[in-house]
Amino acid sequence: MIKFYNTLTKRKEEFKPIKEGMVGLYTCGPTVYDLAHIGNFRAYVFEDLLHRYLEYRNFKVIRVMNITDVDDKTIKGCQREGISLREYTDRYLFAFMEDMETLRLKKPDYMPRATEHIPDMVSLIKKLLQKGYAYRKDGSIYFRLSKFPSYGKLSGIDLSQIKPGARVDVDEYEKEDVRDFALWKEEKEGVFWDTEIGRGRPGWHIECSAMSMKYLGESFDIHTGGVDNIFPHHENEIAQSEAATGKKFVNYWLHCAHxxxxxxxxxxxxxxFYTLRDLLKKGYNPISIRYLLISTHYRDPLNFTEKSLIQADSTIKNYNAFYQALEFCKREKRDKSVKDAIEKARQGFISGLDDDLNISLALSEIFNLIKKVNISISEGSLSIVDALDVKSFLEEIDSVLAILDKEKKELTEEEKGMIKEREKARKDKNFTKADEIREILKNKGIILEDTPYGTRWKKL
RNA sequence: GGCCUGGUAGCCAAGCGGAAAGGCAGCGGUCUGCAAAACCGCUAUGCGCCGGUUCAAAUCCGGCCCAGGCCUCCA
Incomplete structure (x- = not known):
């Protein structure tokens, strides 16, 4: 049974999809005005883990990630550089896609761009106008909060606590109520669209309502984002969507900490901040970055330090070295306890992640399995078939973790020859020569390890 | 001021009422020609502080301290 902590109810709840076996998942994506930093990527890595885990648990996931390519920052950016909005946002969108790949983030089924969904937003705004949930003031259109009494149910915010003039923009005095938010902003020059509701551009929140409902329906299962999106962004999405449809917008709201x-x-x-590229330039392995971001529970704040990144890097190296070491088994005889240990690890992995994505618990089961198998390896009692089972188990869970280096490691004939030559030298007690060969190969990134059962190599 | 997180070993991090998981680092040992890897052992009588409830508390309650976040840019 999968449980998630639902921001809406402030409780862990059993996850029940609307349609059995299917999940509609909307994950808040980037505003493409600049490179994303790894704080941003923490949210995307969390969403990736969620996405992958739901699939691992055999759900058919339909996932949408929006691309905000029109807002104050993108408009300012393109005007500053004297290029089109499209040209400007494309640059950062492509960089984002590249970074996603680097971090092994699974591609969502849909990545709709706000600028390509203006008509959808316009028709949603029209609906809100018709129903009296929105009103025009000059050329702009605002959401009428006084019409939507359940406002605040997600964030627990008390509207009477918001003091006009404190953090609220005072020059928006033309609204009926200062707390009303913009659905449509009048704009006559610069970036605007000519539409039935006037000439202008959409407010920030409306795109997510329009695009999520377009691809996932008026009610869907899961909506995610960073905690800083709870208010006002997600609160406003609920207001707009539920006012328009009269239906519950989203069943489970999941938010990750900063x-x-x-x-x-x-x-x-x-x-x-660090961008992903900053860290790669410093020589860090992107998979270690992924691991660091994934290995702390998503609802806990994660304090990023280079020290913890170095630690994550060691863990990843050991993990992959173990995976490579599984290649060097000679024994034929199976040991049933290996199969049992794999099954125990699998169950532990699942029950950990089932519990609101408790990754620490899930990983500890995997490390316990590794320890057990390592004992068999050093005793020389691990059989080829058992090793293959362990290998395919690691590959199975890697559909969720995506931290394995699955690249096939091969040696050239020359390198193989050198290893043989060294073994002969060792037999002849010519250790100077043996150490020389070991050093040469080490410089090529090939590490030799002598075991009682022969020499084993690994490639970095 | 209101609302909300978090504080567990040198570092990271589970556990959330019944003997303190796991990872990284360190030290000692086994193995090795030497290494490396791996394994074994050691490393929190203790879970921010002070009280309380309980046969039993890191876990529940009250108070306090520290750090952070949100309160119309934000992942």
């Missing part, structure tokens, strides 16, 4: 640097939120405005 990535911190020196115990402060990593953010563009604080300047305390």
């Amino acid at each position: 990535l911190l640097v020196n115990n402060e939120k990593m953010s563009k405005s604080k300047g305390n």
